[in-house]
Amino acid sequence: MTKLKTLIFFLSIALMFGAISAGVGNAQTSNNIQTFAEDFHSYANPQAVSVTNVDLDWNVLFDQKMIKGTATLSVARNSIDKTAPLVLDTRDLKIEKAETSVDGKTFKKTTFKLGAADKFLGTPLTVQLPPDAKFVRIAYATSPTASGLQWLAPEQTAGKKMPFMFSQAQAIHARSFIPLQDSPQIRVTYSARVRTPKNLLAVMSAEGNSQNSARGGDYKFKMTRPIPPYLIAIAVGDLQFQSLGRRTGVYTEPSMIEKSAFELADTEKMVEATEKIYGAYRWGRYDLLVLPPSFPFGGMENPLLTFATPTILAGDKSLVSLVAHELAHSWSGNLVTNATWRDFWLNEGFTTYLERRIIEAVYGVNRREMEAVLGRRSLEQELFGMETRDQILHVDLKGRDPDEGFTGVPYEKGALFLRHLEETVGREKFDKFVREYFDNFAFQSITTETFVDYLNKNLIAQNPQISLTDVSEWIEKAGLPKNAPQPQSDAFAKVEAQTSRWLKNEITASGIAAKDWTTQEWLHFLTKLPANIGAERMLELDKTFSLTKSGNSEIAFQWLLMGIKNDYAAADSRLEEFLTTIGRRKFVKPLYEELAKTSAGKKRADTIYAKARAGYHPITRASVDTILKREASR
Ligand code: BES
Ligand code: ZN
Secondary structure, eight states, rough: OOOHHHHHHHHHHHHHHHHHHTTOSSSOOEEEEOOOOOOTOOOTTTTTTTEEEEEEEEEEEEETTTTEEEEEEEEOOOSSSSTOEEEEEEESEEEEEEESSSSSOOOOEEOOEOOBBBBTTBEEEEEEEOOTOEEEEEEEEEETHHHHHHHGGGGGSSSSSOOOOOOOOOTTTTGGGGGGGTTTTEEEEEEEEEOTTOEEEEEEESSSOOOOOOOEEEEEEEEEEEGGGGOOOOOSSSOOEOOSSSSSEEEEEEGHHHHHHHHHHTHHHHHHHHHHHHHHOOOSSSSEEEOOOOOOSEEEETTTTEEEGGGGOSSSSTTTTHHHHHHTTTBBTTTEEEGGGGHHHHHHHHHHHHHHHHHHHHOOOOHHHHHHHHHHHHHHHHHHTSOOOOOOSSOOOOOOOOGGOOIIIIIHHHHHHHHHHHHOOOHHHHHHHHHHHHHOOOOOOOOOOHHHHHIIIITTTTTSSSHHHHHHHHHHSOOOOTTOOOOHHHHHHHHHHHHHHHHHHSSGGSSOOOTTTHHHHHHHHHHSSSOOOOOOHHHHHHHHHGGGGGGOOOHHHHHHHHHHHHTGGGHHHHHHHHHHOOOOHHHHHHHHHTTTTSSSHHHHHHHHHHHHHSSSOHHHHHHHHHHHHHHOOO
């Protein structure tokens, strides 16, 4: 053989082995046998049989609040036991039929069994699988109370004329609208055919979203990259598209499109800024969907199509760090994914760190520092009342709802840990490390142990100034380590100086130099005021700055919280309006919690909730039901 031929020969052998050991995209592979981490939040048995593709055929039935159709799962056997059944996760699904196929064309009926329902995990579905079966088709319907779907009446939308439906699968709600292996270490491609009423548009976290608003009630989608099931998403409503840039755009209801496009105008710049630091954006387009106000989260990083709350539309682009955050997940979370929910900090800590880097690149270091200070302070306040077991990055969630891991710890403590590493080795080295980390684990799901192993080999070995005990303190211990970074903001120091002069009556409210304050400075001002400031002081501020009327959701939220604490009656009707129109859990939950602290407040809370509950998402309802001790009636 010539030298060149020999080289090609060895290269192709190497490639073959590479392809085999890359498996179907799971992180830990050895000798072609995949190993899966123990996931306490899934009944699936991927070590025996794993799902690799999901093909959905859906009818979206608004009258019955139901998705009805089939899910055809491609399955791969991973163990020598060729008789193992397929075990799937479900929640409140009506299973009509299960069939299997060898060629994907002819299907024959097989037997299945639903196990006992667990209140957090749902119900395992065991499907008998002939040894050579490659496909399993399940005919099913969702429940009208599916935890991962919200069905909105026309009155709950901006247009008030047409109904709306959207999904929210993270953490373990995909199983309430698809029977599948609902663990983030299972990676699947997916395709879907979706039939809806003719006048509504369907969009999904996939390719196939229509940019001209052509309706017709029959839509096709395809996700060609392997993703964890919690990233499968759909929305159906009266939607319109507007382009924001070369590969960015926004979907929302027609009456919201102009405001949304204005607010999100910097999206393309953010994608470019992120690529510059962390490498190519690997998903094609990046679009956002601005949802009706009952969306229970700020944002959800559904691939190719971030879902966002309309409460970020402040009118001045001041709340777009949420876009930076969800966009960052296209690297941290969607590309490199937490293998189980105890590794959630790998998703959210990295993402919060990246979010701040994007904000710095697009809006400057002062804005970044302001947001970092606010982040650290809210974490410190939250840690104060938190059980120690929940203060740990590598949190133990066994036997609990993974939603309980949704605290400031994975987000802000995680981000501080990464900032600490950056400060220790220097930005240049750290950026290179993170970029290579994304490349190395692209389209894989990894555990905290895998991350630590990679960190040891690729950063700590070359930089012994980071100590191993330090790393394990950050990851495995409660609280904030002493060496945690302290973000600093000069602008905030000025706000504090003004505040203290006003509190000491050296100046009146109109003497506070707040004319040019940004949202972040206002938030710093409000959250630094003494909790028991009193209704009179609040009135003085309100007369000068019209805070009760603020249309900025973050400012309004802080103000209303203060209002409850200080019996500030002038904000009462605004509070009721806020709670009956907005369903974002981050705002709704603390307000009800504060109300429930006094008996008069609890009464008010019950009255408001009686009006608001029907409009809330199942996730928000579950939280408020607990606070107000209502029978959970899912
Ligand atoms: N992925 C999360 C939302 C999430 C986490 C939903 C866990 C369900 C379970 C998303 O990226 C997020 O963190 N959203 C934040 C906003 C962000 C700017 C901190 C939110 O919704 O508040
Ligand atoms: Zn996030």
